[in-house]
Amino acid sequence: MAQKKKSKTAKNKKPKKALKKSGSAKAQSQKYVYDFGKKTDGDATQRSLLGGKGANLADMTSIGLPVPPGFTITTTTCADYTRTNRLPAGLMDEVKRNVAFLEKEQGKTFGCSVNPLLVSVRSGAAVSMPGMMDTVLNLGLNDTAVQGLSTATGNSRFAWDAYRRLINMFGNVVMGVPHENFEHAFDKIKKKYRVKDDTAVPAEGLEELCAAYKAVYRKSVGKAFPQDPMKQLQHSIEAVFSSWNKDTAISYRRINEIKGLEGTAVNVQAMVYGNMGDDSGTGVAFTRNPSTGKNEFYGEFLINAQGEDVVAGIRTPEPIKLMGKWNAKVYKQLLAVRSKLEKHYRDMQDIEFTIERGKLYMLQTRNGKRTGAAAVKLAVDMVKERLINKDTAMMRIPANDLTQLLLPSFNPAQKKKVKVLCSGLPASPGAACGALAFSADEAVERAAKGESVILVRKETSPEDVDGMHSAAGILTSTGGMTSHAAVVARGWGKCCVAGAGDLHIDASKGVATVNGKKLGRKDQISIDGATGEVML
Structure with missing residues (x-):
């Protein structure tokens, strides 16, 4: 009622007063x-x-x-x-x-x-x-x-x-x-x-x-x-x-x-609940592989969990391809959603979903972050599939993405000579070598001095973004291929290995322990984002 009254006042013959009130009326009618x-x-x-x-x-x-x-x-x-x-x-x-x-x-x-x-x-x-x-x-x-x-x-x-x-x-x-x-x-x-x-x-x-x-x-x-x-x-x-x-x-x-x-x-x-028991769950997936562009369903899910558990990397989830063994009906529905979203948006989608007592719910879709190599393959394949035309395909490959095609990799012959400490998930391709940094601030500070560092965390959080960007590579002991660390790293073309479960990190002491071997800030490691290997 107050809005209507002010609108009438604005229309009537009190220009100065009406002008004075118009901002308030606009704010209230917005x-x-x-x-x-x-x-x-x-x-x-x-x-x-x-x-x-x-x-x-x-x-x-x-x-x-x-x-x-x-x-x-x-x-x-x-x-x-x-x-x-x-x-x-x-x-x-x-x-x-x-x-x-x-x-x-x-x-x-x-x-x-x-x-x-x-x-x-x-x-x-x-x-x-x-x-x-x-x-x-x-x-x-x-x-x-x-x-x-x-x-x-x-x-x-x-x-x-x-x-x-x-x-x-x-x-x-x-x-x-x-x-x-x-x-x-x-x-x-x-x-x-x-x-x-x-x-x-x-x-x-x-x-x-x-x-x-x-x-x-x-x-x-x-x-x-x-x-x-x-x-x-x-x-x-x-x-x-x-x-x-x-x-x-x-x-x-x-x-x-x-x-x-x-x-x-x-x-x-x-709210819908993925943590109601073993018939419930949550997951994150990409309609195609965001690292390579391959036309395969790519993602992860957790049983009896909420979405933040997957995204934040608090727990290491299961590959999406195993979901059919857990609940074939829901997995079939999810595959149908995958197909429908790709045809609707004509681009690779990054989706979040929850299953509550056997019922599927969609919580998000967005165009997925991808590596430069994936961007090229996606564009070419979608032209062949008549989802997009050639002009759109060219627009999908920014110039800075093309530089990612030159991502470093290890010499296979030399790689055979080094010791593999442990393995995680190949979350974002590339190769990186550096000393261990146990916090984002430390990574920023040491990288600013010209040192190559690997940011080593149990899981990354948004607060680590500057350190992640400064580091040569990222290594986490928990989390999966769709965790915060993995998604952000892929968007930047930054090497990342996630979910290296044999890695135990004590950030307060600046020590990482792998199968009984202790590593500190001065120790150098190498990580292979294509295979998930962590090497000394």
Whole structure:
């Protein structure tokens, strides 16, 4: 009603007053939120407004793929937030209305103690920036909703696992609590229950862990973990907008020469759960091989896990080709989605998916990062397949990608003479030699002095982006071919070996141990991104 009143005032005969109020009226009448679901507002042409993720979620919904419903807050809203350091007036009213629509569509209630609706909050700029901005999952859980989720699903372990993940992610992403603080608490619980793997902790252990996490949160933040789900959502939206100007995001845009964007969109989506048991899972895949361009389904999945476990490299996943043995029906559906997306977008796609109790859901699609060699093969093959014409093919191969065709490789005869310490996954091709660097800052500092270093990490995170770019190569002990390290390295043509499970890293001491042999900062290693071998 207030908007209509101001519009009338602007039209009537008080020019000075109308002029003064017009900015306010425009701000209040601006559309901040676009739906995708039973009612879909956007499409793939609106990347600059909805970001790549939001535009493609709307697009996938429109072509009939199984996408959990949700809504996208525009990139222009992020620009407003960046200018004023606060959410624009009226935004949260729109958000609340759209949450209500989501509740109706899902038959659940946000924060309810009986059958709660949970949502994810994810970033999504017009140009893909993998892992560089923030994500929060399982929003809407609190001390009462966790009981409702347990009752509604009949799975108390899953409910407490979802809650501990929320407290951890919200604490780390939104409030800046170091992830290690939560890890120490988790280690104590695992020790108490005499288990090594996260998935082996029983329901009662996870309930204890939630209490421990809330204590960590209170000690670090100075107040209790928020129980109001709408406050959780508002703070998470603010955190994602703020992450547009995090050092990591700024560095990534500088390194990749990404300019002229207003900010990131925010995607709020109904949660689907890959961690509900052994009939659930999550994965990341490419419709073709992003290292070579070969027409083969390439990716990984984890059973009983959430998507961040794959992308962040926390656990080392299984190859996608083994998925058919786990669930042949879902794998067949995923192959059909692969074919449909390639024909629709006429390019190799990087997809994220979740299986909840045997049902497939698509969470993302985007044009996949690829090596220079893959870019050439993809372009040539897609012309032959009549997916694209020759002019489009030429546009798909930027000049700097062609330089990647000259990536270094080891002399096979010389390689036979060296000792292979261990092997990991060939995440990004090329060859690299250098001394071990155990942190991103160390890699930057030593590389600036002209030293060739290999960045050695358990897993990489967005905070490592400058170190990853400075290093000659990247080696991780966990994570897979679709982890953060692998995806970013391939986009740069940087040699990377991921998931070298025999490698044990103590970054605080600057020591890596491989099959009983200790290596320090002065030790030189070689990594082969084509084979996954780590050599001394």
